[in-house]
Amino acid sequence: MNKNWPLWEVFIRSKNGLHHKHAGSLHAADAQMAMENARDVYTRRMEGVSLWVVESKHITASNPMESGELFEPAHDKVYRHPTFYPLPDEVKNI
Amino acid sequence: MKNIAELEAQFQAKVDAEIKIEPKEWMPEKYRKTLIRQISQHAHSEVVGMLPEGNWISRAPSLRRKVALLAKIQDEAGHGLYLYSAAETLGIERDELVQQLLDGTAKYSSIFNYPSLTWADIGAIGWLVDGAAIMNQVMLTRTSYGPYARAMVRICKEESFHQRQGYEILLTLCRGSEEQKAMAQDALNRWWWPSLMMFGPRDADSPHTAQSMKWKIKRKTNDELRQQFVDVTVPQADFLGITVPDPDLKWNEETNHYEFGEINWDEFWNVVKGNGPCNRQRLEARQAAYDKGAWVREAATAFAEKRAAVAV
Amino acid sequence: MRQSLLTYTLSLGDNSMILGQRLGEWCGHGPILEVDMALTNISLDLFGQARSYMQYAAEVEGKDRTEDDMAFLRDAREFRNVLLVEQDNGDFAHTIVRQFFFDAYHQLFLKALCESADERLSAIAQKSLKEVNYHLRFSSEWTIRLGDGTEESHQRMQAAVEALWPYTGELCTSTALDIEMADLGIGVDVAELKAAYDQRIAEVLKEATLTIPESGWQQTGGKEGKHTEQLGFILTELQWMQRAYPGQKW
Numbered sequence: 001m002n003k004n005w006p007l008w009e010v011f012i013r014s015k016n017g018l019h020h021k022h023a024g025s026l027h028a029a030d031a032q033m034a035m036e037n038a039r040d041v042y043t044r045r046m047e048g049v050s051l052w053v054v055e056s057k058h059i060t061a062s063n064p065m066e067s068g069e070l071f072e073p074a075h076d077k078v079y080r081h082p083t084f085y086p087l088p089d090e091v092k093n094i
Numbered sequence: 095m096k097n098i099a100e101l102e103a104q105f106q107a108k109v110d111a112e113i114k115i116e117p118k119e120w121m122p123e124k125y126r127k128t129l130i131r132q133i134s135q136h137a138h139s140e141v142v143g144m145l146p147e148g149n150w151i152s153r154a155p156s157l158r159r160k161v162a163l164l165a166k167i168q169d170e171a172g173h174g175l176y177l178y179s180a181a182e183t184l185g186i187e188r189d190e191l192v193q194q195l196l197d198g199t200a201k202y203s204s205i206f207n208y209p210s211l212t213w214a215d216i217g218a219i220g221w222l223v224d225g226a227a228i229m230n231q232v233m234l235t236r237t238s239y240g241p242y243a244r245a246m247v248r249i250c251k252e253e254s255f256h257q258r259q260g261y262e263i264l265l266t267l268c269r270g271s272e273e274q275k276a277m278a279q280d281a282l283n284r285w286w287w288p289s290l291m292m293f294g295p296r297d298a299d300s301p302h303t304a305q306s307m308k309w310k311i312k313r314k315t316n317d318e319l320r321q322q323f324v325d326v327t328v329p330q331a332d333f334l335g336i337t338v339p340d341p342d343l344k345w346n347e348e349t350n351h352y353e354f355g356e357i358n359w360d361e362f363w364n365v366v367k368g369n370g371p372c373n374r375q376r377l378e379a380r381q382a383a384y385d386k387g388a389w390v391r392e393a394a395t396a397f398a399e400k401r402a403a404v405a406v
Numbered sequence: 407m408r409q410s411l412l413t414y415t416l417s418l419g420d421n422s423m424i425l426g427q428r429l430g431e432w433c434g435h436g437p438i439l440e441v442d443m444a445l446t447n448i449s450l451d452l453f454g455q456a457r458s459y460m461q462y463a464a465e466v467e468g469k470d471r472t473e474d475d476m477a478f479l480r481d482a483r484e485f486r487n488v489l490l491v492e493q494d495n496g497d498f499a500h501t502i503v504r505q506f507f508f509d510a511y512h513q514l515f516l517k518a519l520c521e522s523a524d525e526r527l528s529a530i531a532q533k534s535l536k537e538v539n540y541h542l543r544f545s546s547e548w549t550i551r552l553g554d555g556t557e558e559s560h561q562r563m564q565a566a567v568e569a570l571w572p573y574t575g576e577l578c579t580s581t582a583l584d585i586e587m588a589d590l591g592i593g594v595d596v597a598e599l600k601a602a603y604d605q606r607i608a609e610v611l612k613e614a615t616l617t618i619p620e621s622g623w624q625q626t627g628g629k630e631g632k633h634t635e636q637l638g639f640i641l642t643e644l645q646w647m648q649r650a651y652p653g654q655k656w
Contacts, residue, residue, distance in 0.1 A: 003395055004187055024244075024248070025179040026440055027440060028440065029397065030397070032547060033547070036547070037440040040444040041172055041443055044168075065120070144434035152431060152643040153647055155478075155647035155648060156648075157456065157473055157477055158457075159656055164453070165446075165450060168446040171446070174439055175439045175440065263656075273651065274651075382435070383435045383437070386497065386498070389559055391437060392556055392558075392559070394551055394555065396555045397550075397552075
């Protein structure tokens, strides 16, 4: 049986108004400890105002081998971007 | 299914294009192994590196120095942790890496096998040892493996105070009494050469360098980094008014670099092999912490399982 | 009154400094890196508090001395910390139980000290209270986790509780100085904290499946400068540089 503490991923909101962002990982035996370890490891220099911790095994990651089918079809959909629609310079505020 | 040669070519093309390699992407097995070896060695160095300095926490000469030293050593624990985490993305657990340290199959930086004898050593470690480490680490912020590069960015940000606090300690000593200045000189005498050894063997004797450069794990060779270190550090010693213990040290106008004397490679290899002044003590301390912590780690796991069972 | 305030302020600084020094011994030797860092964070908080108290003490004394003179140039008999904080780290169980016993007191004490008529002490208390709220959370959780963990951890924790319990009585026993400072509205009559302290300890130890020893003899004396033998050794290391090289700047 695996007695090592599981791995957790730590996400930090650096200030209100911003997303939580992945900061790194750590080991902890349970969620409460993970939260405290995250505080002690990743917020020593005022890095954050809010923390999320999630056990790494609960993250489902996309498979890099499938990157082609997942992400490349978006490459040619340029009509989703504003620069696809040229307008005369005289037109303002649009 | 692509064959290995194709995958390798694709991988190298990505590296050449400065696209970072991320966890779970295909990578040559040897790239993975090299990274595990290098990152874990780096992590072990951070953790073992806590010991020679930790030696002086209880005796720091002022409260201000004490909190700075504690915070610095704590950072090193953090850096070890970030690095172990980066290694773990390559599919190996921290505990296994720690076992490799304890059973001697993994190495750590030999510099930490030298003893810290006086308070000036704390200054010298910060200035020279952290200074040498920073040369290497700044380079590694651009390393090809994403998690390693990101860990290094965080580490470099945090390290920036370490070298300064070390230099400030020595500056205070050098502006103090004769006794204090002698203490600073003595520390430089003992830490200079081991600091140069931190960059590892000469390029000609460094078997991994060529491949690591090709994979952009390393971006500068040992000798390049060593030269860079000497060039920036000698003027800092001059400013302190203490003398680098190398009679062959001189400025070369033509190359715009310092020339310096021959490192004692016999000593280097002996310390690597375990014959340094403190190799045994350092590993014993890590082993003791590991053993004495075993029941704590087990108990926390048992408690977590109990509570999880109650919750279900 | 100035002398009383000086001694009182130093006693608060001594508690934080000596416990900070003890926790500093763990740095590099903790059971796992995450916990190593947590203990150092607590140590750093405590040294920060100690510095605030000692800077203030130096001002109260008015002899142009510094926080370092207060920390490094007083002898063991002049230290006024409680005996609990100078007890050695022992195993991790001893360290956690010592921390929990002190934190539970420290939080109650600081809450009361926030109301001090002395603005400086009140300000230090307000800042320190936030830190100590976290310390107590940390040490309570670890007390429960290890008390109710494995059989071995339970035994170790119970042994630590038995060993350290005799040093808890002093925490909520008021000395003449405590009462004098309380009467002036500056300090805290710690005897008034005892009911809340006992309740907190009982709650956490119960959840930790640990047993409070039958109340027996309690050791006292730290607050009057009569310490256990351990303090001398702590000060030997703590003060060594300042004693060996008198009058130098570091």
